[in-house]
Amino acid sequence: MQKKWLIYGAYGYTGELIAREAKKRGWNPVLAGRNPDKLKPLGKELELETRVFPVGPSAAENLSDIALVLHCAGPFQKTSGPMIKACLEAGADYMDITGEISVFEHSFAQDAKAKEAGITICSGVGFDVIPTDCTALKLKELLPDASSLSLGFDSDSGISPGTFKTMIEGMGSGSAERQNGQLIPVPIGSQHRTIDFGRGSRSAMGIPWGDVSTAFHTTGIPNIATWIPMKKSRIFGARIFGSAGAILALPAVQKALKNLVNRRVKGPDETRRAGAPAYIWGEARNEDGVAKTVRIKTANVYDLTVYGALESVSRLLEGEFPKGSYTPAMLFGSGLVEELPGSGNFEEETIYPG
Structure with a gap:
């Protein structure tokens, strides 16, 4: 049985593609975002749990039972930092689909905190990068x-x-x-x-x-x-x-x-x-x-982003990987894309x- 994980920004263009493919595979991620009018209809259609909350100081309260967050709500330059902070507080692994240099640099800067919290941070699990x-x-x-x-x-x-x-x-x-x-x-x-x-x-x-x-x-x-x-x-x-x-x-x-x-x-x-x-x-x-x-x-x-994100989520949930901040190839090897x-x-x- 797959550990409980969450897609934040599930009603965005790419987040929805990922959510629909996950459901097609028989997975049951929690769908989350800040807009209930967009989130709840998607959750009802896919028969998946939904959680409405903004990325901010109280976000960690919504992650207490979550093993991993796949963050799909950009612009990541504004949203990634607070979500990583929430994951550090909740002890949840963090992944996102960003391609922004500043976000990657911030993710790597959290390496010591991630190791202390016992979580893995891996930004860029889509086409970027x-x-x-x-x-x-x-x-x-x-x-x-x-x-x-x-x-x-x-x-x-x-x-x-x-x-x-x-x-x-x-x-x-x-x-x-x-x-x-x-x-x-x-x-x-x-x-x-x-x-x-x-x-x-x-x-x-x-x-x-x-x-x-x-x-x-x-x-x-x-x-x-x-x-x-x-x-x-x-x-x-x-x-x-x-x-x-x-x-x-x-x-x-x-x-x-x-x-x-x-x-x-x-x-x-x-x-x-x-x-x-x-x-x-x-x-x-x-x-x-x-x-x-x-x-x-x-x-x-976009299809590669869906495939890459779900493959990365699956591997991290099911395997044993080091704690800290990593790139996709550092965690999964050069053959991942093939x-x-x-x-x-x-x-x-x-x-x-x-």
Whole structure:
């Protein structure tokens, strides 16, 4: 019998996908969130227990009988910290589906507290960052003396309202990379190169993806950048767009953009998800100039999040894992992504200097 666990933010786009798949598998998670009008109808339909409470000082009171929380309510930059605090107080393991660098850094900063409380914290058990995190560890295994790491993905998946709002919150903050072990902000649009993610060479732009944080903890490689395909004209546009960051970060502008998302963005339907796999790419180099490249094709961004989150929950509930703060690949190994529905196997390539 599965231990009692809870999905917080169960009525959001991705949270609901996870809740429905869990029920389909015969699991019975507790569904939770702060809006009873959205939560209770879903709980009634799926015949699952519901708990209405905000993420805040009293949240731990609602977790006293819960073994694990899967946190799906963004923006995680605002909600993750309080939920982790509640899990520390309640003694419940914590997982989330974030891709935000600041959230990962906060999660790792709780390592000592997690060990003291006897819980495991693992942020990023969705598309952010399971496939790229597993790719990072795979490359470290193939090239143990790697000094630089590049990771990226290519997908036509579409976007959910929550992800769109997270992107809006990040406007004005620019991009980021890791240099000599330190997180460094860089102007958006300033990083560009050509990459074959798995369906031909394309121009690419650096982005502030979560692996800039997580891959360092997973591999120890000191120099890390993250990439997506982008037309050269749009890279130039992103550079211009980024210069307006101070304006885009204004509360009134943020509110207007989020209201627009509420009215216009619904998230990709099942048909679109089924026809939009993701292509994951990674490259590691050592000081001698030897490069290892790996690629893997996976399910759609959102379907992989469902599969990855539920697989991670199942493994943590049923197995014995160390306490503290970890990445998905640190806990479950580089092969985790290959075992998820819709995933292929890693394809490897070696390039020698000269």
